[in-house]
Amino acid sequence: MTGGKPRAARAPSEMDLRVSAHLRAHRQACSMTLVELAGLLGISHQQLQKYETGMNRISAGMLYEVAKRLDVPLADFFACEEANEDDFVSQSPTT
Numbered sequence: 867m868t869g870g871k872p873r874a875a876r877a878p879s880e881m882d883l884r885v886s887a888h889l890r891a892h893r894q895a896c897s898m899t900l901v902e903l904a905g906l907l908g909i910s911h912q913q914l915q916k917y918e919t920g921m922n923r924i925s926a927g928m929l930y931e932v933a934k935r936l937d938v939p940l941a942d943f944f945a946c947e948e949a950n951e952d953d954f955v956s957q958s959p960t961t
Contacts, residue, residue: 881944883920884943886919886924888942888945889917889924889929892938893918899911900914903935907932
Protein backbone atom coordinates (compact mmCIF):
# COMPACT_ATOMS: atom_id res chain seq x y z
CA MET A 867 0.00 0.00 0.00
CA THR A 868 1.37 3.39 -0.93
CA GLY A 869 1.35 6.39 1.35
CA GLY A 870 0.17 8.82 -1.35
CA LYS A 871 -3.09 10.67 -1.28
CA PRO A 872 -6.07 9.01 -2.94
CA ARG A 873 -6.81 10.36 -6.37
CA ALA A 874 -9.70 12.80 -6.31
CA ALA A 875 -12.63 11.99 -8.56
CA ARG A 876 -12.61 14.11 -11.68
CA ALA A 877 -15.64 16.33 -12.07
CA PRO A 878 -17.70 15.81 -15.23
CA SER A 879 -16.76 18.09 -18.11
CA GLU A 880 -19.20 20.25 -20.02
CA MET A 881 -19.20 17.62 -22.77
CA ASP A 882 -19.96 14.83 -20.24
CA LEU A 883 -22.97 16.83 -19.05
CA ARG A 884 -24.08 17.59 -22.61
CA VAL A 885 -23.99 13.88 -23.52
CA SER A 886 -25.94 13.06 -20.35
CA ALA A 887 -28.63 15.64 -21.12
CA HIS A 888 -28.97 14.42 -24.70
CA LEU A 889 -29.23 10.82 -23.52
CA ARG A 890 -32.20 11.70 -21.29
CA ALA A 891 -33.84 13.86 -23.97
CA HIS A 892 -33.56 11.13 -26.62
CA ARG A 893 -34.91 8.48 -24.23
CA GLN A 894 -37.87 10.65 -23.33
CA ALA A 895 -38.50 11.54 -26.99
CA CYS A 896 -38.80 7.79 -27.65
CA SER A 897 -41.34 7.53 -24.79
CA MET A 898 -39.10 5.00 -23.10
CA THR A 899 -38.73 4.65 -19.34
CA LEU A 900 -35.44 4.25 -17.52
CA VAL A 901 -36.40 0.65 -16.76
CA GLU A 902 -37.20 -0.15 -20.40
CA LEU A 903 -33.98 1.27 -21.84
CA ALA A 904 -31.84 -0.14 -19.04
CA GLY A 905 -33.33 -3.59 -19.71
CA LEU A 906 -32.40 -3.34 -23.39
CA LEU A 907 -28.87 -2.32 -22.42
CA GLY A 908 -28.45 -5.00 -19.76
CA ILE A 909 -27.81 -2.52 -16.95
CA SER A 910 -29.82 -1.39 -13.92
CA HIS A 911 -32.13 1.58 -14.18
CA GLN A 912 -30.09 3.15 -11.38
CA GLN A 913 -26.94 2.97 -13.52
CA LEU A 914 -28.77 4.51 -16.48
CA GLN A 915 -30.03 7.28 -14.20
CA LYS A 916 -26.44 7.98 -13.12
CA TYR A 917 -25.45 8.25 -16.79
CA GLU A 918 -28.33 10.67 -17.43
CA THR A 919 -27.48 12.92 -14.49
CA GLY A 920 -23.76 12.96 -15.24
CA MET A 921 -22.94 11.30 -11.92
CA ASN A 922 -21.20 8.49 -13.85
CA ARG A 923 -19.54 8.89 -17.24
CA ILE A 924 -20.84 6.71 -20.03
CA SER A 925 -18.28 4.71 -22.01
CA ALA A 926 -17.99 4.98 -25.77
CA GLY A 927 -19.22 1.40 -26.18
CA MET A 928 -22.26 1.96 -23.97
CA LEU A 929 -23.07 5.24 -25.73
CA TYR A 930 -22.95 3.36 -29.05
CA GLU A 931 -25.42 0.79 -27.66
CA VAL A 932 -27.73 3.55 -26.42
CA ALA A 933 -27.70 5.24 -29.83
CA LYS A 934 -28.48 1.92 -31.49
CA ARG A 935 -31.37 1.14 -29.10
CA LEU A 936 -32.85 4.62 -29.45
CA ASP A 937 -32.26 4.65 -33.22
CA VAL A 938 -30.46 8.01 -33.21
CA PRO A 939 -27.12 8.94 -34.77
CA LEU A 940 -24.23 8.80 -32.31
CA ALA A 941 -23.29 12.38 -33.24
CA ASP A 942 -26.62 13.62 -31.83
CA PHE A 943 -25.28 13.11 -28.31
CA PHE A 944 -22.56 15.68 -28.97
CA ALA A 945 -24.74 18.29 -30.69
CA CYS A 946 -24.53 21.85 -29.45
CA GLU A 947 -26.78 24.60 -30.70
CA GLU A 948 -24.43 27.48 -29.96
CA ALA A 949 -21.19 25.79 -30.92
CA ASN A 950 -19.80 25.60 -34.39
CA GLU A 951 -17.41 23.09 -35.86
CA ASP A 952 -14.37 25.20 -34.93
CA ASP A 953 -15.12 24.59 -31.24
CA PHE A 954 -14.39 20.89 -31.65
CA VAL A 955 -11.63 20.87 -34.27
CA SER A 956 -8.17 21.93 -33.28
CA GLN A 957 -6.81 24.53 -35.57
CA SER A 958 -3.19 25.02 -36.52
CA PRO A 959 -1.73 28.35 -35.41
CA THR A 960 -1.70 31.06 -38.01
CA THR A 961 1.51 32.90 -38.77
